[in-house]
Structure formats: C-alpha cells, structure tokens
Amino acid sequence: MLNTEQIRKDFEILEESMNGKPLVYLDSAATALKPKAVLDAMDVYNKKASANVHRGVYKLSNDATDLYEGARTRVAKFLGAKDAREIVFGRGASDALNLVATGYGLHHLKPGDEIITTELEHHSSFLPWQNVAKVTGATLKFIPLTEEGRVTVENFKSVLTAKTKVVAINYISNVMGYLTPIKEIAALAHEVGAVVTVDAAQAGPHVNIDVQDLDVDFLSITGHKIYGPTGIGALYGKYELLTNMEPAQFGGEMVDFVDLPTGTTFKDTPYRFEAGTPPIAGAAGLAVAMDYVEALGWDNIRAHELELRQYAVDELSKIEGVEIYNPQSDTGIVSFNVGTAHPHDMATVYDANGVCLRAGHHCAQLLMRYLKQPATLRASMGIYTTKADIDALVAATKEGKETFDVF
Amino acid sequence: MSSNLQNLYRQVIMDHYKNPRNKGLISDAGYHDVHLRNPTCGDDVTISIKMDDDVIKDIRHEGTGCAICCSSASVMSETLVEKEVGDAVRLAHQFYDIVKGEEVLGDVEDMGDAFVYQGVSQFPARIKCATIAWKAFEQGISELKEGK
Numbered sequence: 001m002l003n004t005e006q007i008r009k010d011f012e013i014l015e016e017s018m019n020g021k022p023l024v025y026l027d028s029a030a031t032a033l034k035p036k037a038v039l040d041a042m043d044v045y046n047k048k049a050s051a052n053v054h055r056g057v058y059k060l061s062n063d064a065t066d067l068y069e070g071a072r073t074r075v076a077k078f079l080g081a082k083d084a085r086e087i088v089f090g091r092g093a094s095d096a097l098n099l100v101a102t103g104y105g106l107h108h109l110k111p112g113d114e115i116i117t118t119e120l121e122h123h124s125s126f127l128p129w130q131n132v133a134k135v136t137g138a139t140l141k142f143i144p145l146t147e148e149g150r151v152t153v154e155n156f157k158s159v160l161t162a163k164t165k166v167v168a169i170n171y172i173s174n175v176m177g178y179l180t181p182i183k184e185i186a187a188l189a190h191e192v193g194a195v196v197t198v199d200a201a202q203a204g205p206h207v208n209i210d211v212q213d214l215d216v217d218f219l220s221i222t223g224h225k226i227y228g229p230t231g232i233g234a235l236y237g238k239y240e241l242l243t244n245m246e247p248a249q250f251g252g253e254m255v256d257f258v259d260l261p262t263g264t265t266f267k268d269t270p271y272r273f274e275a276g277t278p279p280i281a282g283a284a285g286l287a288v289a290m291d292y293v294e295a296l297g298w299d300n301i302r303a304h305e306l307e308l309r310q311y312a313v314d315e316l317s318k319i320e321g322v323e324i325y326n327p328q329s330d331t332g333i334v335s336f337n338v339g340t341a342h343p344h345d346m347a348t349v350y351d352a353n354g355v356c357l358r359a360g361h362h363c364a365q366l367l368m369r370y371l372k373q374p375a376t377l378r379a380s381m382g383i384y385t386t387k388a389d390i391d392a393l394v395a396a397t398k399e400g401k402e403t404f405d406v407f
Numbered sequence: 408m409s410s411n412l413q414n415l416y417r418q419v420i421m422d423h424y425k426n427p428r429n430k431g432l433i434s435d436a437g438y439h440d441v442h443l444r445n446p447t448c449g450d451d452v453t454i455s456i457k458m459d460d461d462v463i464k465d466i467r468h469e470g471t472g473c474a475i476c477c478s479s480a481s482v483m484s485e486t487l488v489e490k491e492v493g494d495a496v497r498l499a500h501q502f503y504d505i506v507k508g509e510e511v512l513g514d515v516e517d518m519g520d521a522f523v524y525q526g527v528s529q530f531p532a533r534i535k536c537a538t539i540a541w542k543a544f545e546q547g548i549s550e551l552k553e554g555k
Contacts, residue, residue: 019411342473344448345416348530352412360447374449374471403416404474406425 002296002304008384010035010292021354024392029174029333029380030358032205032227034289041288042229042281052277054253064280071283072270075234078290079219080210086242088235088270089278093201094124096220096235097168099273100197101128102248104218104241105166108195111137113165116194118143118151119366120173120180125199126366129168138165145370148328149176153184164194171203171219175362175378176326177309177333179207183214190215195241201225201233205382206305206331208298211236223282227383228289232282235273242269251275293383301383305332308381308390315394321405322397325371332381335362338397339405343375349400355392415526415533416474423478423520428485432469441547443539450476450536454483454543458551461492466544473536479524480540486521487544496548499541506537 008014011033016023025033051061053068069084076084090096105128109115115129115138133140141159143151151169167189171182186196197218200209204226211219218241222233237245247254247266254275256265266272293301312334313327321339329335338346347359358378361368368374379393432440438455445451450472457465466488468480483502487495497513502521504511508528515522527537 342448344450344473344533344536345475348415348533349412351530351532361449365446368449374451403421406421 002300002383004304004384004386007296008386010037011384012036014384018354018356019352021352024353024355024389026355026357026379026381026385026389026393028205028382028385029177029202029225029378031224031230032382033384034224034227034229034285035292037292038228038285038289042285045281045284053280054271067284068278068280071287074287074290075221076236078209078294079221079234079236080212081236082212083239085269086236086239088237088242088273089283090233090235090274091231091279092224092233093199093220093222094233096218096222096233097124097197097199098128099235099248100218100220100237101132101168103245103273104195104197105129105132106135107246109133109136109138109165112163113138114141114161114163115139115166115168116141116143116156116159116164116189117168118170119145119370120149120151120176120178121168121170121364121366122174122199122201123363123365124201125168125170129166132166139163143169148178149173149326149367149370150178151180151185153181153188156185157188160188160192160194162192164189164192167194167196169196169198171198171200171209172206172331173333173364173367174202175333175335175364175367175376177202177329177331177335177380178326179203179330182216186214186216202331202333205293206302217241223286223289226286226289226293229279229282229285232279232286234286237269239269242273245269245273247272247275249273249275252277296383304383305381305385306330308332308385308387309334311387312379312381312390312393315390316397319394319397319401321401325373325376332385333378334380335376335378337373337376338401340407341400341404343377345404346377346397346400349403350393350396353392353396353399355396357393411526411529415530417523417526419482419520419523420474420478423481424474427468427477427481429465429467429481429488430469432467433465438465438467439547439551441543441550443543443546445472445476445535445539448473448536450539452476452480452540452543454480454540454547456544456547456551458492458548463487463490463492463495468540472539473533475524475527475533475536476539479537482520482524483540483544486517486519490517492548496545499545502541503538506534
C-alpha cells in the first residue's frame with residue numbers, strides 16, 4: 001500500500017485552503033498535483049542550465065541538451081520503447097494525437113478507408129480523426145459499447161473490416177475510468193493492416209505502459225497527468241512509421257538543409273517533429289515525475305486507487321438519488337449525478353466546501369450523449385488522496401442534495 | 408451551508424428555479440426567438456421576445472440548465488417586461504456588473520429581484536450561468552433592430 005501520509009508531504013499545495021476550507025483535491029484526472037522533486041528539477045534547468053538545446057557550442061548549452069535528451073531516454077524507458085528516437089516531445093497529449101492525425105492520417109487515408117474509434121474518446125482523440133475523415137473522405141466507425149459503457153474485443157471485431165486503416169482509441173476513458181483491452185485490439189487491427197494510435201493520457205498515472213508488449217503503432221501521453229509539469233507531452237511511434245511520416249510543423253531545428261525552391265530536407269525523427277525551442281524545463285520535470293511514480297510501484301498505486309474508488313462508490317451510494325455511472329471503474333475515476341440537482345449547482349457546493357472536482361462534459365460530449373446526461377460530476381483520485389478526502393466529498397454531496405434535488 | 412453559498416442561492420433564486428415565471432414558448436409570429444447554449448455545462452436557453460413600439464411586451468423562456476441559469480431567465484422575464492427597449496438593454500448591462508461584483512452605474516431602481524445575483528460574484532465560474540438568458544435577450548433585441 002502507499003504511505004499517503006508521507007506522499008502528501010511532497011505536495012506543498014495540499015496545505016493550501018480554498019474558500020476557507022482545507023483543500024480537498026479530487027480532480028487528478030484533469031491535472032495531477034506536482035511533487036516538490038518535479039518543481040525542483042524544473043528549477044535546476046531554469047537556474048543552472050537555462051540555455052537552448054542542440055544549438056549552442058558552449059558548455060551550458062551542452063548541459064541543457066543532455067538534460068533534454070536524458071528526459072527523452074527516460075520517457076522511452078517509462079513507455080517500454082526500444083529506442084529514444086521513437087519519442088517525440090510536444091506540448092501535451094493533444095499535440096501528440098494531432099501529430100499522428102496530421103502527419104500520418106492526412107497522408108495515408110483515402111475515400112472508402114475506415115477509421116475505428118469510440119464514443120468514450122476525449123475530444124482530442126476523436127476530433128483530429130473527424131477532421132481526417134472530412135479531408136480525406138474516409139469513414140468514421142464506432143465500436144458499440146456494452147451496457148456498462150465498455151469497449152470489448154468482441155464488439156471491436158464487429159466493426160473491424162478489411163477497409164479499416166486506423167484505430168484511434170483511448171487506453172483509459174477519462175470519464176468512465178475503464179481500461180481498454182488495447183493489446184488484443186492491436187493484434188486484431190494488425191491482421192487487417194491497420195495502424196493503432198492510442199490516447200494514453202489517462203493511463204499514464206495508473207498503469208505500467210509497455211508499448212512493445214501492447215504492440216501499438218502510436219501512443220500519446222501528457223506530463224501533467226503523471227504528476228509532471230503542464231506544457232510537456234510525448235508521442236511514441238514505431239521508428240519505421242515515424243521515419244516515413246511528414247512533419248506537421250516547420251521551423252528551427254527540424255530542418256537539415258534549406259534550399260530553394262524545393263530542395264529543403266528535414267532531420268530524422270524525432271527532431272523533424274520538434275520545430276522551435278522545445279519545453280526543456282518541462283521535459284526535465286517530466287523525467288523526475290516518472291522516477292517518482294515508478295518508485296511508488298504500479299501495484300501499490302492501483303491497489304490504493306481501487307480501495308478509494310470502492311470506498312467512494314459505497315459511501316456515495318448510501319445517499320438516496322445518487323447515480324454512479326461507473327461503479328466498476330478500473331481507476332479512481334468516479335462519475336455521478338445527484339438526483340435532479342444540476343452538476344454545476346453541485347459543483348458550487350463542492351467549491352464552497354474546499355472540494356475540487358470536475359463538473360461538465362469532460363471534453364467527451366459523445367459520451368455524455370451515450371449516458372443521456374448534459375453533464376456529470378467526476379471525482380478522480382491520485383496517489384495523495386485519502387479517505388478523509390472522500391468523506392469531505394460525501395458530506396458536501398449530502399449538503400448539495402438537500403438544496404438542489406428539488407424536482 | 409456556508410454563508411457565501413446561502414448568499415448565492417437565496418430564496419428568491421430557488422423559488423424562481425422551482426416555480427419559473429413565464430416559462431414555455433408561445434407559438435405566435437409576434438415573438439422573436441434566440442437560442443443560446445453553453446457547451447461546457449449543457450445550459451440550453453431559448454428566449455422569446457415580443458416587442459411593440461419599442462416596449463418589451465412579453466418575454467418567454469424555455470430550456471434546461473442549472474438553478475442559476477434557469478432562475479435568471481425567469482427573473483429577467485419579470486424584470487424587463489413593460490420596459491422601453493433602451494432601458495431594458497441598460498438593465499441587462501447593469502445586471503452583468505452586478506454578477507461580476509462591479510460597481511453598478513446609473514439608476515438601478517428597476518432592477519428588482521435581479522439584485523440577488525450579487526452572490527454570483529463570489530463564484531466567478533458561475534457568471535456565464537447567470538448571464539446566458541440576458542445575453543440571449545440582448546442578442547434578440549439587436550436582431551429585432553436589424554429587422555431580422
């Protein structure tokens with residue numbers, strides 16, 4: 001099990017208060033808090049090695065380059081990639097997911113081709129492919145979800161055809177917290193020659209991702225959900241795919257020889273996808289965040305989150321009128337509504353009680369329609385979450401229900 | 408309940424939420440409709456305005472949303488009816504100042520129940536909920552003036 005009391009000491013922000021109440025942070029699926037070690041690593045770059053990378057011919061610049069490329073190697077190890085050249089840094093998972101759609105999708109798809117996706121996708125996983133479909137004439141197909149709202153291998157098979165060229169799918173749903181059977185789906189997709197691109201933004205802090213074992217073609221993560229900084233994310237892509245992929249952004253440091261009129265050549269992966277000055281401090285912070293999370297142990301993290309999820313589901317269920325949409329969530333993500341109370345009215349009760357949680361459509365409007373709800377409440381737990389946090393959630397829920405469940 | 412919360416959800420607001428006035432659209436060519444949505448939370452409001460000789464003769468509303476949004480549409484329908492259109496638009500702008508917690512300039516005698524939305528300023532994330540019906544009204548007036 002995790003030593004939550006010890007962990008909480010690393011997160012100074014937990015000593016803050018909100019609206020006069022101790023801070024109860026239950027929005028880690030939106031962004032996780034950042035431990036001191038991560039902030040320190042960013043400071044070290046900014047204070048001791050703040051030079052640009054791959055440019056200067058002086059020691060400080062070399063130090064910055066080592067820090068940045070060291071982070072790339074760290075991310076490769078975190079994801080189980082063979083080679084650091086398979087890791088492209090960007091500003092987040094959205095950036096990475098868009099790069100696959102723009103750099104690969106727009107150049108490889110044609111009318112009649114099919115893209116398989118799901119209603120569970122975050123907008124940043126779905127919308128880039130909706131655009132690819134619109135531009136190329138390819139067709140979007142959705143995996144039917146089970147009654148519980150899950151993707152199953154059987155249901156995936158029902159939409160997989162010889163025309164399938166891309167499977168764009170989440171590893172963990174940001175609203176339901178379900179784990180998708182990616183390995184099985186990737187194996188089947190490869191049988192028909194399709195490419196599999198995985199949105200692992202939510203999976204990053206919860207499971208030990210191994211891209212070689214999963215055998216996926218692309219996989220996107222973001223730093224700030226893994227207790228790392230905002231503004232840094234990474235795309236894993238198989239080397240053969242990346243090396244044949246077109247750049248999506250042009251500028252400094254991604255180019256080899258600039259020639260007129262059309263003779264310009266670009267660097268090899270990953271540099272051809274990293275135009276401009278990269279988020280160097282962010283990369284340094286992300287590497288340390290990965291050290292921090294892995295040192296806690298994936299089994300411990302998972303056991304901690306599932307225990308809290310069960311406690312939250314049990315306690316919330318005791319309140320009449322509370323509807324939980326994912327009582328069997330595979331993570332610490334619990335989505336619910338409270339009788340006829342509107343989620344935004346409830347959110348203000350939580351706010352006034354110092355409880356941070358998400359109310360809205362969670363950038364998953366397709367799923368809201370599936371659940372037939374305009375919006376939901378979502379409490380999401382992290383390595384620092386305690387039962388006392390859940391107790392505060394439950395107390396505020398009761399208060400909100402009394403006020404707003406009026407129809 | 409904390410005092411900020413009590414202040415926000417004063418009885419007037421909860422009363423208009425539970426028992427909305429002027430709710431339901433009227434199928435009549437004399438009315439002009441505006442439909443606005445807030446995709447973030449799903450607030451969905453239609454405001455229907457009947458104007459005669461630059462006087463607001465009736466405001467109807469329909470839609471779904473939170474207590475702040477729905478009650479605000481109801482309160483607005485009572486506040487702005489029988490007002491001269493220029494006064495109604497001025498009141499809408501004063502209402503925006505009230506919910507932002509800013510100093511309200513000019514005559515506010517006609518504001519009536521709408522003043523209770525002062526509490527929204529303590530919860531900035533809710534300002535959009537409070538103003539969506541009023542924004543729809545304002546848009547409707549602009550469209551009517553342009554002869555749409």
